Amino acid sequence: xxxxxxxxxxxxxxxxxxxxxxxxxxxxxxxxxxxxxxxxxxxxxxxxxxxxxxxxxxxxxxxxxxxxxxxxxxxxxxxxxxxxxxxxxxxxxxxxxxxxxxxxxxxxxxxxxxxxxxxxxxxxxxxxxxxxxxxxxxxxxxxxxxxxxxxxxxxxxxxxxxxxxxxxxxxxxxxxxxxxxxxxxxxxxxx
Amino acid sequence: xxxxxxxxxxxxxxxxxxxxxxxxxxxxxxxxxxxxxxxxxxxxxxxxxxxxxxxxxxxxxxxxxxxxxxxxxxxxxxxxxxxxxxxxxxxxxxxxxxxxxxxxxxxxxxxxxxxxxxxxxxxxxxxxxxxxxxxxxxxxxxxxxxxxxxxxxxxxxxxxxxxxxxxxxxxxxxxxxxxxxxxxxxxxxxxxxxxxxxxxxxxxxxxxxxxxxxxxxxxxxxxxxxxxxxxxxxxxxxxxxxxxxxxxxxxxxxxxxxxxxxxxxxxxxxxxxxxxxxxxxxxxxxxxxxxxxxxxxxxxxxxxxxxxxxxxxxxxxxxxxxxxxxxxxxxxxxxxxxxxxxxxxxxxxxxxxxxxxxxxxxxxxxxxxxxxxxxxxxxxxxxxxxxxxxxxxxxxxxxxxxxxxxxxxxxxxxxxxxxxxxxxxxxxxxxxxxxxxxxxxxxxxxxxxxxxxxxxxxxxxxxxxxxxxxxxxxxxxxxxxxxxxxxxxxxxxxxxxxxxxxxxxxxxxxxxxxxxxxxxxxxxxxxxxxxxxxxxxxxxxxxxxxxxxxxxxxxxxxxxxxxxxxxxxxxxxxxxxxxxxxxxxxxxxxxxxxxxxxxxxxxxxxxxxxxxxxxxxxxxxxxxxxxxxxxxxxxxxxxxxxxxxxxxxxxxxxxxxxxxxxxxxxxxxxxxxxxxxxxxxxxxxxx
Numbered sequence: 029x030x031x032x033x034x035x036x037x038x039x040x041x042x043x044x045x046x047x048x049x050x051x052x053x054x055x056x057x058x059x060x061x062x063x064x065x066x067x068x069x070x071x072x073x074x075x076x077x078x079x080x081x082x083x084x085x086x087x088x089x090x091x092x093x094x095x096x097x098x099x100x101x102x103x104x105x106x107x108x109x110x111x112x113x114x115x116x117x118x119x120x121x122x123x124x125x126x127x128x129x130x131x132x133x134x135x136x137x138x139x140x141x142x143x144x145x146x147x148x149x150x151x152x153x154x155x156x157x158x159x160x161x162x163x164x165x166x167x168x169x170x171x172x173x174x175x176x177x178x179x180x181x182x183x184x185x186x187x188x189x190x191x192x193x194x195x196x197x198x199x200x201x202x203x204x205x206x207x208x209x210x211x212x213x214x215x216x217x218x219x
Numbered sequence: 220x221x222x223x224x225x226x227x228x229x230x231x232x233x234x235x236x237x238x239x240x241x242x243x244x245x246x247x248x249x250x251x252x253x254x255x256x257x258x259x260x261x262x263x264x265x266x267x268x269x270x271x272x273x274x275x276x277x278x279x280x281x282x283x284x285x286x287x288x289x290x291x292x293x294x295x296x297x298x299x300x301x302x303x304x305x306x307x308x309x310x311x312x313x314x315x316x317x318x319x320x321x322x323x324x325x326x327x328x329x330x331x332x333x334x335x336x337x338x339x340x341x342x343x344x345x346x347x348x349x350x351x352x353x354x355x356x357x358x359x360x361x362x363x364x365x366x367x368x369x370x371x372x373x374x375x376x377x378x379x380x381x382x383x384x385x386x387x388x389x390x391x392x393x394x395x396x397x398x399x400x401x402x403x404x405x406x407x408x409x410x411x412x413x414x415x416x417x418x419x420x421x422x423x424x425x426x427x428x429x430x431x432x433x434x435x436x437x438x439x440x441x442x443x444x445x446x447x448x449x450x451x452x453x454x455x456x457x458x459x460x461x462x463x464x465x466x467x468x469x470x471x472x473x474x475x476x477x478x479x480x481x482x483x484x485x486x487x488x489x490x491x492x493x494x495x496x497x498x499x500x501x502x503x504x505x506x507x508x509x510x511x512x513x514x515x516x517x518x519x520x521x522x523x524x525x526x527x528x529x530x531x532x533x534x535x536x537x538x539x540x541x542x543x544x545x546x547x548x549x550x551x552x553x554x555x556x557x558x559x560x561x562x563x564x565x566x567x568x569x570x571x572x573x574x575x576x577x578x579x580x581x582x583x584x585x586x587x588x589x590x591x592x593x594x595x596x597x598x599x600x601x602x603x604x605x606x607x608x609x610x611x612x613x614x615x616x617x618x619x620x621x622x623x624x625x626x627x628x629x630x631x632x633x634x635x636x637x638x639x640x641x642x643x644x645x646x647x648x649x650x651x652x653x654x655x656x657x658x659x660x661x662x663x664x665x666x667x668x669x670x671x672x673x674x675x676x677x678x679x680x681x682x683x684x685x686x687x688x689x690x691x692x693x694x695x696x697x698x699x700x701x702x703x704x705x706x707x708x709x710x711x712x713x714x715x716x717x718x719x720x721x722x723x724x725x726x727x728x729x730x731x732x733x734x735x736x737x738x739x740x741x742x743x744x745x746x747x748x749x750x751x752x753x754x755x756x757x758x759x760x761x762x763x764x765x766x767x768x769x770x771x772x773x774x775x776x777x778x779x780x781x782x783x784x785x786x787x788x789x790x791x792x793x794x795x796x797x798x799x800x801x802x803x804x805x806x807x808x809x810x811x812x813x814x815x816x817x818x819x820x821x822x823x824x825x826x827x828x829x830x831x832x833x834x835x836x837x838x839x840x841x842x843x844x845x846x847x848x849x850x851x852x853x854x855x856x857x858x859x860x861x862x863x864x865x866x867x868x869x870x871x872x873x874x875x876x877x878x879x880x881x882x883x884x885x886x887x888x889x890x891x892x893x894x895x896x897x898x899x900x901x902x903x904x905x906x
Binding site for chain 2: 070073074076077078080081085116117121172173186188189190191209210213
């Protein structure tokens with residue numbers, strides 16, 4: 029009887045030892061695997077996808093394009109929070125024959141050089157830059173205050189999701205037509 | 220990388236035993252996952268994102284509720300975060316029910332309004348040794364060093380998250396955080412703007428109505444007000460004593476200001492409720508022992524203010540003040556307590572990767588507990604309890620972003636202890652790469668004595684001798700009751716495998732001494748006063764128990780696709796608690812050991828059928844509680860959510876679906892109360 033019990037104990041301690049060895053082996057294997065390169069935060073990937081979508085639901089006056097095949101330029105003013113995401117997304121994309129192009133700029137854009145102007149949250153001179161953006165530029169920024177400063181579309185985070193507000197009057201001043209579909213998805217539309 | 224496969228198979232095994240619908244859901248979703256038409260699995264793949272519609276983009280959650288996603292996975296403690304979304308999708312109507320989703324937490328419903336909640340053992344209706352906080356306010360009564368769950372209600376939609384730390388959290392938190400901390404955090408007022416009304420009802424949740432309105436100046440000042448009320452039916456009673464019906468009404472508010480460097484919060488709640496309870500009362504005169512069913516009248520208010528100034532990253536100070544009034548009138552005791560509390564905390568970032576946190580806290584709470592029934596008495600019934608604490612913690616980065624050491628200690632003094640007690644801890648955190656965390660901890664924690672040991676007389680009826688003389692046991696207060704002590708050793712491991720699988724593994728060994736016991740302190744004698752003449756067994760509340768607990772908790776999370784999330788948990792617990800050589804304990808030890816489940820397992824599936832339809836399924840297994848005469852059980856919950864319009868949500872929720880009723884815990888006098896199968900519908904309108 030005792031022998032059987034002893035054998036049983038031996039077997040269970042063997043099993044336990046095997047389990048511990050396997051566990052450690054797994055941990056060490058996992059440690060030796062290199063970590064995945066850090067990706068752009070999901071928030072800005074989603075915002076990039078929105079930005080791309082905006083170009084499809086906004087109509088620019090034909091005069092802003094030099095010709096039918098002129099590119100549609102998305103300018104990122106100041107700090108670029110998108111990393112490589114936006115570049116990857118617009119690759120091969122075109123809207124009504126206008127190829128999408130990303131341009132990073134350090135100061136306010138030259139007239140007719142940008143169709144979309146994205147202003148990162150960190151920029152302090154937002155109000156002045158928006159005032160000088162002129163017609164034909166879809167200004168996109170972050171936070172509710174962006175619309176008060178004269179912007180057209182502002183990203184907001186609500187309930188942990190990316191939403192956006194639209195200032196219709198500012199869009200009209202910039203001679204842009206925003207489709208009703210885009211307005212129906214917006215969190216709020218300011219008349 | 221066959222780990223996801225293995226996991227799927229294990230879940231399959233658990234699911235197939237009793238829950239064919241879990242299997243069905245698994246099958247259908249595996250089929251869906253292979254469908255090229257379904258949304259792309261890796262939601263953060265840029266090219267996949269641009270295929271999504273505007274509406275789909277608006278539905279992607281981009282931040283974790285804690286706002287610092289790395290924080291949880293890199294905490295050197297067994298932490299689990301339940302998000303507001305998790306709670307909403309569980310259909311839980313109360314905080315204890317929501318806690319069922321947290322691995323390693325033992326939740327057992329005793330009756331309609333009473334729960335036993337334990338972490339790593341020691342579950343009881345008193346929930347000793349677990350510290351519970353709501354927005355920084357300790358909801359813990361020094362009456363019995365526990366939490367009255369029946370008055371911890373709120374509008375469930377306002378909860379941002381519940382953070383649960385299993386294991387001792389004594390250094391920063393408080394004196395009662397021996398086996399765990401439950402930290403309930405409500406949403407910032409800026410996240411609850413607009414109007415929301417939800418209402419519903421069913422067989423157990425007979426009716427409920429929640430209202431919330433939030434507004435602000437659109438910038439740095441936001442507020443909300445809320446009201447909530449419910450009425451619940453009694454649970455299932457084999458003897459027909461349907462005593463545990465429950466009605467509650469509650470109102471509250473929260474205001475948040477955010478200036479540049481300063482953040483102010485002011486919030487408050489008031490509640491009033493009637494909860495049916497059953498208690499036993501003992502008297503020296505016949506019938507000696509009787510069961511009283513009656514209503515508890517419970518009301519209370521609290522108000523809390525918090526100011527935080529951030530100097531720069533890692534440097535801030537915080538000051539918090541609150542007042543809490545509890546007015547608790549149950550059929551066998553009354554507690555009227557006014558708590559005043561002030562806490563200060565500072566974080567300092569020093570050169571050489573060092574971060575110091577220190578704090579001071581003081582609490583004073585005058586209390587009155589007048590006698591209600593014979594056999595149970597607080598003496599003196601008017602007292603003032605107090606608590607003073609100080610803590611310091613130093614986080615030292617040994618290797619940049621890879622290895623850090625956290626050393627700390629708390630010092631505390633209460634009116635129940637003669638000395639200053641120390642609660643030191645040491646934690647080591649190793650992150651070999653971004654995807655992995657290994658941590659180890661040693662903690663010394665104490666549970667301070669409470670009124671129910673130091674100021675409490677309890678009479679118990681044992682029986683009647685053949686010649687008709689009654690026989691009682693009487694516990695006298697022990698004014699020198701010592702703190703219960705714990706030395707805890709923990710080891711944890713977390714890994715993110717690919718983008719879809721997350722594994723959290725923790726093992727612990729807790730060594731306890733000076734645990735509460737009910738000791739016989741002499742031999743039986745004949746006592747003439749109070750009349751009539753009776754036999755008395757003299758007894759005392761002592762510190763006679765010691766022993767250890769050990770266990771393992773595994774909590775994997777698997778996201779096969781962005782519309783499907785699977786979570787599981789398994790907890791194993793072994794308790795070995797016994798009397799010390801000099802203790803004459805009369806049965807507390809086997810009761811403690813036999814009141815916590817050795818095995819617990821859960822599987823949860825959150826599945827978005829379409830953009831408008833959600834299906835949530837939960838399966839859980841809890842092994843037997845011999846001391847409570849509760850057999851092991853399996854049961855399951857289901858929720859079907861339907862977004863009718865952008866502003867209207869309809870959901871149908873079924874809880875404890877596997878059987879008409881099942882028992883989870885003793886605790887009430889008389890036969891065990893059966894927890895009913897509950898079905899209800901809920902309509903939410905928000906604008």
